[in-house]
Amino acid sequence: MDWLCSRLPLFTAFLILAAAIDAILxxxxxxxxxxxxxxxxxxxxxxxxxxxxxxxxxxxxxxxxxxxxxxxxxxxxxxxxxxxxxxxxxxxxxxxxxxxxxxxxxxxxxxxxxxxxxxxxxxxxxxxxxxxxxxxxPAYPMSFCPRSSTPNPVLPPVTPVIRPPSPRSTPIFNLPPLPPLPPLPPMPPLPFTEASACPHQNWTMPEYKCYWRGLSPDAEVALVFGPVAAQRYGTNMTLWEGLQGRGDPYTTLLREAITALLNSYNSLEFPYNTVGVVTHTNWALMGSSRSILLTALRFLRANSGSPSNVSCKLTPCK
CATH class of the missing domain: 2.60.40 (Immunoglobulin-like)
Known part of the structure; x- marks a missing residue:
């Protein structure tokens, strides 16, 4: 009974907080x-x-x-x-x-x-x-688009025209063969077309560094997310440092936003595209503390593969 009485105020406070959040959000x-x-x-x-x-x-x-x-x-x-x-x-x-x-x-x-x-x-x-x-x-497809695979029309046979060689033909020089090109480094696996979602812990592991496509761990948060993020996180914080944030709603938002950005670069089926991650992050930073928490929870849910139970398709780099 003493144990229940000592925890009753805490339980009551939790119910009041849940009711308040429910009414506001x-x-x-x-x-x-x-x-x-x-x-x-x-x-x-x-x-x-x-x-x-x-x-x-x-x-x-x-x-x-x-x-x-x-x-x-x-x-x-x-x-x-x-x-x-x-x-x-x-x-x-x-x-x-x-x-x-x-x-x-x-x-x-x-x-x-x-x-x-x-x-x-x-x-x-x-x-x-x-x-x-x-x-x-658009009204018409762009000229650089690959054409559809349609059967080629059947053309009539063409009789080759044989001409006698010119008496003043240009001499042919045999060039030495070019040296073979050095082998390219092995590329990491490409799960780009697969549905994949990885939590922030994966992106801090050395064996997954090869999947930082288009982004460098040393890139500044202000450069990637823009001036609104620079006002909140400063101009010197890197993406790698942002992945370590926890405990504060703003640092949690940045951690999950960076994680969602990396997932969008590596999976076309990720719920957020690259532009959408940056946009939602800036909207949250310009809003209230409620928008900070809500956006962070949305990113966290997407990074964990919910609601479709999508797993992380990354394999360790060689």
Whole structure:
């Protein structure tokens, strides 16, 4: 009985805190990115890029197909869009699709298929839905795109024309063979097309250093995340130092943001693309302490492979 009485105030404080968080943070967000499908092949490729000024509509039908709720938002200059719904409605039957573009957009002639909303995060009546990348297409594919594999037309046979050799032909010199090129160093495994999510502990191990594609552990946080991050973390903190942060909401946000950035570089199926990680981090830093905690939890959940139970596909470097 004495043990229960001594812990009763702590338990009561926990209930009050949970009720307060539940009352303050009860909302639902939907976010995603629109890419310009420059080759008009219906899928993401290295030639595609996030496009701004694209209108995205989230539509929610009922069981009879009648529209019960609809909301529209325009992508920002990073190609991202975010919609907020009051309360915690069930958006499991809703879908998002490109519905138009502004006059300045050059990649809004046609739109790709609609995508269903996926519940990514649920805690204290907070819900976050994500949408797989939506596509919009230009009027014509770009000239540098690989052509589709269509059978070549059958051409009539051509009779070769044999000409006599010219009496003043240029002499042919036999050049010495070039020395063989040195062998290239072995490349690390490429799980880029596989779904992979690795926690921050993996990225601090020496055997995974070869997967720091496009990023250096010594790169400054201010250079990667921009001036807003520089004001919070200074201009000298490196990505490697940011991965060690813990205990404080701001350092936890930076740790999980760097981890999500590395995961986005190494897996096309990661829930956040590279631009989206930087964007959400800056939005959180410019917001309240609630947005710091919420964004950190979203990154942490994605880095742990939830909700699809995705594992870390990295293999130790040789």
């Amino acid at each position: 009860a909302d639902t967000t939907v976010s995603g990115t629109v890419f310009c499908d420059r080759c008009k092949d219906g899928q993401l490729s290295l030639f595609d890029y996030p496009v701004s000024g694209i209108k995205v509509t989230v539509t929610c039908p009922d069981s009879d197909g009648q529209i019960t709720m609809s909301r529209e938002e325009t992508t920002n200059w990073l190609g991202n869009y975010a919609m907020k719904f009051d309360g915690t409605p069930n958006l499991g039957n809703c879908y998002a699709q490109v519905s138009g573009s502004d006059q300045e957009s050059t990649c809004g002639a046609a739109a790709g298929p609609a995508k269903n909303l996926r519940l990514m995060f649920l805690m204290f009546d907070m819900k976050m839905y994500v949408v797989d990348s939506l596509l919009t297409q």
